[in-house]
Amino acid sequence: MTASRQRALIISLIIIGMVIVGFFGLRTLHAFREFRGHRPPPPFAPDAAQVETDVDLIRDWMTISYISRTYHVPSKILFDALGIPSRGNEEKSLAQLNEKYSPKTPGIIVEVVKATILANQPPLPPVTAIPPQP
Amino acid sequence: MSEFLLTQIINYGAPILGLIVFIGAIGAPLPGTLIVVAVGAFCRQGFLSWPITGLVAFICVVLGDGLSYSMGYYARESILRRFSASTQWTQAEKSFQNWGGMSVFLTRFLITGIAVPVNLLAGTGSFPFKRFMIYDVLGEAIWIFGYGGLGYLFGTQWEVVSDFISNFGGLMLGLVVLVAGFLLARRWLRPNSARTDDTT
16 A cells, blocks of 8 residues: 555544544434433333323334334224224334325324324323331 | 334344344344344333343344354455455454454444454454354343343333434444544554555
8 A cells, every 4th residue: 555545544534533423422412411311110110100101202113003002002992093994004004004094194193193092091090109118 | 224124023023133133243234223222122011022032133143243254254265365465464464363352342232333344354364263252142142132121121212222322332433433543643653664655
């Protein structure tokens, strides 16, 4: 390798390295702030305490069966609300369902599913205070 | 791509996960870390059995790494024919013998972006297969069970963990490139260094 090519390689490595460090450094910082703001749910909580209630966590890669099980809302209610048959659609993601049944209104399936869950999710058991230790 | 893969994992479970990590280990650019963290969360939710899923993923990724090592090993002849005479190649091979184990270990879970090139280099540079496997198994155990465990711990909030780990991996990769650049620059600027004008 000639001296000029060596120099070009070194300069390229340093510039590319700095760009990657800057880009991912900022993203890591942002992700770390997000990460710090979250607390994991209790690891051995009873089933009722593990029911997800935050509909903002619904993504369009999820299937109706997955959402049904995560949010404890029967899949029949979700399919009925969407007005689509469950047969042949259990393994399809919300994005695929949207593409198939409402291609002109992107995102509508996710919104309907969110609204249906909010309207039909079973109430969570009341939170009981832990009695103070003597 | 990652969304399509997540849907398939929900539907088909461990076999599709095994396939994804295997293909990823032989060089396909798949979002392996994101998948592993997500699978940990799916295990917690009861969609997948964690011992079976973890074991399948672990075996498949180690097999994939072994295969990419072999690809480097069998490509060795043609690479050596071209580069063996160069001093750079000899130096690179020597330094890989010294640092190869740590490189294999760290690229399994921390700097995953260069895991496949490291596998190929290990195979090409005749890094002992047994040593490669020891570091590989240790690193992949952290990747599968450590990152999967974080996904399990955070459950439906796994995206926050995955986001942090993926970006941190990118940052580490950038640091490796930067340090490599500075090390080369230091060697190049050294007064007695032979600024090679040979055409190797």
